[in-house]
Amino acid sequence: MNNLCYNNFVMNISDAKRIVFKFGTNVLRNEEKEISLSRIYSFIEEISKLQKKGKEIIIVTSGAVGLGSKQLGVDSSESLSVKQACAAVGQCQLMNIYEDGFNKYSINTAQILLTEDDFSNRIKYLSLSNVLNTLLDMKVIPIINQNDTVSTVELEEAGNPLYGVSFSDNDKLSALVASKLDADLLIILSDIDGLYDDNPKENPNAKLIYEVKEVTEKIEKYAHSASKGGRGGMKTKLEAAKVVTHSGGFVVIANGKSPQIIKRLFEGEKLGTKFYPVEQLSQKRRWIAYATNITGQLVVNDGAKNAIMKNNKSLLAKGVIQVNGSFSRGDVISVLDENKKEFARGIANYSSSDCKKILGEHSDNIYDLLGYKNYDAVITKDNIAFV
Numbered sequence: 001m002n003n004l005c006y007n008n009f010v011m012n013i014s015d016a017k018r019i020v021f022k023f024g025t026n027v028l029r030n031e032e033k034e035i036s037l038s039r040i041y042s043f044i045e046e047i048s049k050l051q052k053k054g055k056e057i058i059i060v061t062s063g064a065v066g067l068g069s070k071q072l073g074v075d076s077s078e079s080l081s082v083k084q085a086c087a088a089v090g091q092c093q094l095m096n097i098y099e100d101g102f103n104k105y106s107i108n109t110a111q112i113l114l115t116e117d118d119f120s121n122r123i124k125y126l127s128l129s130n131v132l133n134t135l136l137d138m139k140v141i142p143i144i145n146q147n148d149t150v151s152t153v154e155l156e157e158a159g160n161p162l163y164g165v166s167f168s169d170n171d172k173l174s175a176l177v178a179s180k181l182d183a184d185l186l187i188i189l190s191d192i193d194g195l196y197d198d199n200p201k202e203n204p205n206a207k208l209i210y211e212v213k214e215v216t217e218k219i220e221k222y223a224h225s226a227s228k229g230g231r232g233g234m235k236t237k238l239e240a241a242k243v244v245t246h247s248g249g250f251v252v253i254a255n256g257k258s259p260q261i262i263k264r265l266f267e268g269e270k271l272g273t274k275f276y277p278v279e280q281l282s283q284k285r286r287w288i289a290y291a292t293n294i295t296g297q298l299v300v301n302d303g304a305k306n307a308i309m310k311n312n313k314s315l316l317a318k319g320v321i322q323v324n325g326s327f328s329r330g331d332v333i334s335v336l337d338e339n340k341k342e343f344a345r346g347i348a349n350y351s352s353s354d355c356k357k358i359l360g361e362h363s364d365n366i367y368d369l370l371g372y373k374n375y376d377a378v379i380t381k382d383n384i385a386f387v
Contacts, residue, residue, distance in 0.1 A: 012268070013185055013250065013252065013265060013266060013268075014266050014267075014268065015184075016055065016185040016250070017054070017055060017056060017184055018055075018058075018136070018182070018183045018184050019050070019055055019056065019057055019183060019184065019185045019186075019187065020058045020059075020174055020177055020178040020181070020185070020186045020187070021043075021047065021057065021058070021059050021060070021187050021189065021262075022059075022060045022061075022062075022170060022174035022186065022187070022188045022189065022240075023040075023059065023060070023061045023063070023189055023256060024062050024170070024188070024189065024190045024191065024256065025062040025065075025066045026190070026191040027039065027189050027191055027256035027257060028040060028061070028062070028063040028066075028067075028094075029063070033066065033070055034070060035063075035067060035070075035093070035097065037097070039256070039257070040097055040098075040101065041101050042260065042262075043189075043256075044098070044101035044102055044104075044105070046260070046262035046263050046266075047059070047141070047262065048102065048105035048107055050262075050266070051107060051139070052105075056136045057141050058132065058136070058141070058142050058144065058177060058178075058181065058183070059098070059141060059142065059143050059144065060144045060145070060173055060177060061094065061098070061143060061145050061170070062145070062170045063090065063094050064087045064090035064091040064093075064094050064148060065083055065086045065087045065148060066086075066090065067086075067089075067090035067093050067094055068085070068086030068087055068088065068089035068090025068091070068093070069086040069090070070090075071086075071089050071090065071093060072085070072086060074086065083148070084148060084149050084150075085149075087148035087149045088149040091113070091145065091148075091149070094145070095109075095111050095143060098143050102141060107139070107140075107141060108138075108139070108140045108141070109140065109141050109142075109143050110135050110140050110143065111143050111145075112131075112132075112142050112143065112144045112145075113144075113145055113146070113147035114128070114144060114145075114146060114147055114173065115146070115147045119176055119287075119291040119292060120291070120292040120332075122287065122292075125180070125287060125291060125292075128180065129180050129181065132177070132181055133181065136181075144173070144174075144177060145170070146169075146170060146173060169236050171188060171236040171237050171239065171240040172236060172239055172243070174186055174188065174240060175239070175240035175241070175242075175243035175244050175251075175290070176243065176290060178243075178244050178247070178249055179243050179244055179246075179247035179249070179286050179290065179291070180283075180286075180291070183244070184249055184250065185249060185250045185252070186240065186241075186244045186249060186250070186252070187252045187254065187262075187265065188237055188240065188251065188252070188253045188254070189254055189255070189256030189261065189262075190237070190254075190256060191255065191256065191257055192253075192255060193208055193254065193271075193272060194208050194209065194210070194253050194254060194255070194271075194272040194273030195208070195209045195212065195219070195222055195234060195237075195238070195253060195273040196208055196209065196222065197209060197222055198222070209222070209273050210270060210272075210273060210274065211273070211274050211275075211276070212241070212274070212275045212276070213276055213278075214276075214278050215238055215241055215242040215245065215275065219238065220235075220238055222234070223235035223237075223238050241253070241275040243286075243290045244275070245275050245276065245277050245278050246277075246279060246280065246281050246286070246289070246290075247277075247280060247281065247286055248277050248280040249277060250274065250275065250276060250277060251274070251275040252265060252272050252273070252274050252275075253272050253273045253275075254271050254272030254273075255271075258271070281385060284383075285384075285385035286385075288332055288345050288346060288347065288384075288385040289345055289385035289386070290387075292332045293332070294332060294333060294334050294345065295325060295326070295327040295328075295331045295332070295333060296323070296324055296325030296326060296327035296331065296333045296334070296348075296352050297322075297323075297324040297325055297333060297334045297335075297336055297342075298320050298322070298323060298324075298333060298334070298336070298355065298378065298379075299320070299322035299323075299337070299338065299340065300315065300319045300320055300321060300336070300337065300338075301319050301321050301338060302337070302338060303319060304316065304319025304320070305319075305337050305338075305343065307319070308381070308384060309343065309386065312381055313381055314376070314377035314378075314379060314380050314384070315335065315346065315377055315378050315379040315384065316376065316378065317358040317359060317360065317366065317377075317378050318360060318361060318362055320355065320359050320360065320378060321338070321359070321360065322359075323352055323355045323356045323359060325352060326352050327348055327351060327352045328348075328351050328352075329348055329349060329350055329354075329374075330347060330348065331347070331348050332346065332347055332348075333346065333347075333348050335384070342387060343386060343387065344384050344385060344386050344387060345384070345385050345387055346379035346385065347379065347383040348378065348379060349374060349375040349377060349378055349379060350370075350374075350375075354370055355378060357369050357370060358370065358378075363376040363377070
């Protein structure tokens with residue numbers, strides 16, 4: 001569990017026991033788009049010192065596609081297959097660098113490549129946790145990346161607007177890993193100093209926000225588009241911060257190009273933007289809210305929304321006014337209000353075709369309409385998570 005002290009929003013990250021580092025593509029490359037060995041080895045040196053102090057370290061790294069495209073001399077945006085080929089070549093190069101660097105400090109590493117299915121499938125999700133915890137117990141540093149070579153979801157946006165993937169970039173992936181492992185701290189190192197109240201690349205008067213107590217809609221409006229060469233941007237970093245803070249952890253977004261950034265952060269220097277924990281969800285609700293793919297939607301009336309949010313009630317068929325997408329019993333689906341804004345997610349007790357048949361009906365009528373009745377509710381309250 002989380003070991004950091006959280007009192008009046010005072011944060012001493014040097015107390016963190018379990019730490020996830022996320023390195024963005026632009027941090028790992030120099031201005032010529034080539035691998036910045038000096039910077040990576042600097043990260044490795046500082047992380048090695050932290051591990052020798054008893055810290056448990058997990059690394060989520062980008063860079064495979066970029067390194068592969070440079071190695072092959074091709075434009076990775078040409079096609080999906082070219083991008084996948086670049087990932088395959090670049091991943092070998094990337095892992096060799098980490099392995100060689102940590103070997104110099106007598107630290108073992110392990111490569112773990114993940115796809116969205118490793119999170120959306122509950123059994124795989126639980127198995128992943130066991131593997132990572134075992135590696136940490138053995139003093140091994142897991143080096144995690146998206147498996148871009150075999151997964152297309154992370155490399156191109158899904159065409160179906162009703163379908164939501166658990167992650168489409170390494171910012172969200174790092175957050176899911178931190179959440180699942182109950183990490184105390186997620187440090188996202190990018191090519192920007194932190195969260196600003198405006199885009200600093202366009203507005204020289206933009207101010208850095210040093211502390212965020214909660215990722216609200218106002219905070220989310222500060223996000224801007226992805227930096228060139230990466231897939232994330234501040235929007236995905238704020239999404240990551242939301243996942244981790246709702247899991248009881250802290251998040252720091254800082255500039256990985258700043259000299260000795262890791263050392264300075266752990267010495268308490270005021271750098272980057274720090275996000276503090278809020279309401280902590282259970283592991284099951286974290287999976288429902290953040291870790292699994294979304295296959296459909298239910299639109300509910302205001303009465304049902306109030307019953308769910310204010311009175312902790314289950315979602316009944318009577319409160320459903322629209323069914324979108326195709327989903328099966330047991331799938332995780334979005335719950336939207338009358339303005340079509342998502343406010344919750346939950347595990348469906350009935351398929352989309354059955355939901356359409358009982359839409360707006362009283363629970364007593366379910367058996368007559370379907371010929372069977374497993375539940376009174378379309379989504380049981382214990383299987384609902386707010387987002």
